[in-house]
Amino acid sequence: xxxxxxxxxxxxxxxxxxxxxxxxxxxxxxxxxxxxxxxxxxxxxxxxxxxxxxxxxxxxxxxxxxxxxxxxxxxxxxxxxxxxxxxxxxxxxxxxxxxxxxxxxxxxxxxxxxxxxxxxxxxxxxxxxxxxxxxxxxxxxxxxxxxxxxxxxxxxxxxxxxxxxxxxxxxxxxxxxxxxxxxxxxxxxxxxxxxxxxxxxxxxxxxxxxxxxxxxxxxxxxxxxxxxxxxxxxxxxxxxxxxxxxxxxxxxxxxxxxxxxxxxxxxxxxxxxxxxxxxxxxxxxxxxxxxxxxxxxxxxxxxxxxxxxxxxxxxxxxxxxxxxxxxxxxxxxxxx
Amino acid sequence: xxxxxxxxxxxxxxxxxxxxxxxxxxxxxxxxxxxxxxxxxxxxxxxxxxxxxxxxxxxxxxxxxxxxxxxxxxxxxxxxxxxxxxxxxxxxxxxxxxxxxxxxxxxxxxxxxxxxxxxxxxxxxxxxxxxxxxxxxxxxxxxxxxxxxxxxxxxxxxxxxxxxxxxxxxxxxxxxxxxxxxxxxxxxxxxxxxxxxxxxxxxxxxxxxxxxxxxxxxxxxxxxxxxxxxxxxxxxxxxxxxxxxxxxxxxxxxxxxxxxxxxxxxxxxxxxxxxxxxxx
Numbered sequence: 001x002x003x004x005x006x007x008x009x010x011x012x013x014x015x016x017x018x019x020x021x022x023x024x025x026x027x028x029x030x031x032x033x034x035x036x037x038x039x040x041x042x043x044x045x046x047x048x049x050x051x052x053x054x055x056x057x058x059x060x061x062x063x064x065x066x067x068x069x070x071x072x073x074x075x076x077x078x079x080x081x082x083x084x085x086x087x088x089x090x091x092x093x094x095x096x097x098x099x100x101x102x103x104x105x106x107x108x109x110x111x112x113x114x115x116x117x118x119x120x121x122x123x124x125x126x127x128x129x130x131x132x133x134x135x136x137x138x139x140x141x142x143x144x145x146x147x148x149x150x151x152x153x154x155x156x157x158x159x160x161x162x163x164x165x166x167x168x169x170x171x172x173x174x175x176x177x178x179x180x181x182x183x184x185x186x187x188x189x190x191x192x193x194x195x196x197x198x199x200x201x202x203x204x205x206x207x208x209x210x211x212x213x214x215x216x217x218x219x220x221x222x223x224x225x226x227x228x229x230x231x232x233x234x235x236x237x238x239x240x241x242x243x244x245x246x247x248x249x250x251x252x253x254x255x256x257x258x259x260x261x262x263x264x265x266x267x268x269x270x271x272x273x274x275x276x277x278x279x280x281x282x283x284x285x286x287x288x289x290x291x292x293x294x295x296x297x298x299x300x301x302x303x304x305x306x307x308x309x310x311x312x313x314x315x316x317x318x319x320x321x322x323x324x325x326x327x328x329x330x331x332x333x334x335x336x
Numbered sequence: 337x338x339x340x341x342x343x344x345x346x347x348x349x350x351x352x353x354x355x356x357x358x359x360x361x362x363x364x365x366x367x368x369x370x371x372x373x374x375x376x377x378x379x380x381x382x383x384x385x386x387x388x389x390x391x392x393x394x395x396x397x398x399x400x401x402x403x404x405x406x407x408x409x410x411x412x413x414x415x416x417x418x419x420x421x422x423x424x425x426x427x428x429x430x431x432x433x434x435x436x437x438x439x440x441x442x443x444x445x446x447x448x449x450x451x452x453x454x455x456x457x458x459x460x461x462x463x464x465x466x467x468x469x470x471x472x473x474x475x476x477x478x479x480x481x482x483x484x485x486x487x488x489x490x491x492x493x494x495x496x497x498x499x500x501x502x503x504x505x506x507x508x509x510x511x512x513x514x515x516x517x518x519x520x521x522x523x524x525x526x527x528x529x530x531x532x533x534x535x536x537x538x539x540x541x542x543x544x545x546x547x548x549x550x551x552x553x554x555x556x557x558x559x560x561x562x563x564x565x566x567x568x569x570x571x572x573x574x575x576x577x578x579x580x581x582x583x584x585x586x587x588x589x590x591x592x593x594x595x596x597x598x599x600x601x602x603x604x605x606x607x608x609x610x611x612x613x614x615x616x
Contacts, residue, residue: 030520031436038433045489046455049466111352125360131594133549135569136587140366143580149386150369197610246459256573273465286462
């Protein structure tokens with residue numbers, strides 16, 4: 001999306017002194033000199049592995065040794081082996097978590113945007129988890145959820161009995177939710193900062209004008225804040241879904257490699273690739289995941305376009321009506 | 337104001353502060369409880385509730401033990417080296433490509449932008465199967481430089497932050513310098529580069545925090561002597577089992593650098609995040 005924006009930008013005035021021959025030469029030279037390293041890094045460490053991985057996905061192979069072409073067998077395995085495909089279902093928990101996280105971030109950003117005393121302090125507290133090392137977060141939450149430890153103690157402060165509380169990490173009906181909680185905890189503050197940044201970029205005069213016109217807080221939110229942040233909301237949606245599909249650190253660290261039915265697709269993939277060294281199968285898993293991510297991204301874009309188009313259509317219609325009115329008025333004037 | 341309006345007004349204020357205090361509490365609780373435990377002796381940890389404050393806030397024995405056992409000194413040193421090179425490299429590479437993409441129109445400009453953009457959609461960890469083979473073949477495994485070069489690789493966000501910043505630097509500046517006989521290299525390094533400082537700070541912080549916290553690639557491509565802080569932390573999984581007073585000490589130790597950077601550069605971090613996200 002950004003690329004089309006950039007491409008639409010008017011051309012720089014370099015055209016205008018193009019007549020200097022030497023200048024063109026110098027330009028070509030600097031373009032090559034400055035882009036060769038970044039492009040080489042990009043091609044070598046992103047696109048080459050991508051192409052290789054695609055190739056691997058059709059082979060039965062280990063890191064070393066013979067390769068055997070097996071066609072689509074790896075892909076069929078991905079979908080038919082119970083343990084692999086079912087791990088993808090866990091992503092639903094993470095997607096649910098991502099939705100909660102976005103809603104929470106949006107709410108808190110709104111609260112902060114209306115101005116409170118000590119807003120910066122609160123913002124800092126909620127943002128800080130984002131900066132903590134993923135491994136450290138894993139340990140912190142392993143500790144947090146242990147039976148009778150932090151979480152249980154705090155719940156007991158509020159009058160709950162320990163006997164009635166589940167084992168947060170052992171109980172299979174709840175442990176995935178506990179893990180999703182850690183990722184919501186890490187990212188909600190960061191999302192909030194993003195939303196707040198977009199909200200603050202709105203001209204404050206708009207709010208003043210709205211207040212003078214008697215708009216209440218809800219109307220301010222709906223008509224001023226929300227439209228100004230829709231791009232970033234869409235973007236966050238996409239990144240959080242991509243992130244949910246590739247959730248890795250919470251089960252890997254908190255559950256020491258995804259025990260108790262918490263192994264997400266990524267954890268499984270890691271296991272297949274590095275423990276059992278089935279490189280071909282792991283590659284096929286990665287390609288399948290990429291496909292899902294592409295589809296999810298495109299779907300989201302379409303849906304978001306559809307959702308936001310309705311409001312824009314209104315504006316267009318309103319503009320048309322106004323034009324018509326003006327035209328009528330002009331016709332009247334002319335008639336006089 | 338009527339009574340009804342007053343209730344509404346103060347009710348909203350109450351809700352505002354209540355939610356902020358509640359979620360700040362939620363955000364801090366896991367870390368603070370960990371901090372409390374990190375200062376407890378073994379006996380204290382085994383006999384008292386986790387939320388009971390430690391007898392002494394000066395009991396640094398856990399920290400010292402973790403520092404020695406996990407060889408944290410070495411880990412911090414390695415992380416520092418990786419950090420310096422990756423951050424410096426990203427700033428150089430990112431600003432150079434951003435300069436070219438922003439200042440010159442040439443065939444392939446759009447293609448390069450799309451290539452970088454598309455790369456963001458590829459989840460890095462998924463491709464490690466193939467990347468690992470590549471790294472193995474070119475002998476980049478178990479060397480700090482291999483990991484550093486890989487980490488510098490494709491940092492799209494920093495490129496976008498730089499591009500955005502270049503858009504706000506008038507082209508007339510380049511032009512007048514060129515008229516005075518400066519080459520493009522001089523224009524970039526002597527004139528534009530110093531102007532990029534705010535964008536550089538942003539990129540340094542974002543990339544720095546990301547690199548410092550990175551675990552997955554580090555665990556694949558580095559071993560023993562070259563271990564980073566994340567890797568040193570991960571070694572606690574096995575031997576320490578449930579000795580959380582030590583594990584917490586390690587976790588707290590690892591987040592101190594991030595905390596210091598955060599407290600100093602709060603503003604830049606916030607604005608950098610927004611800039612990076614909006615453009616990316």
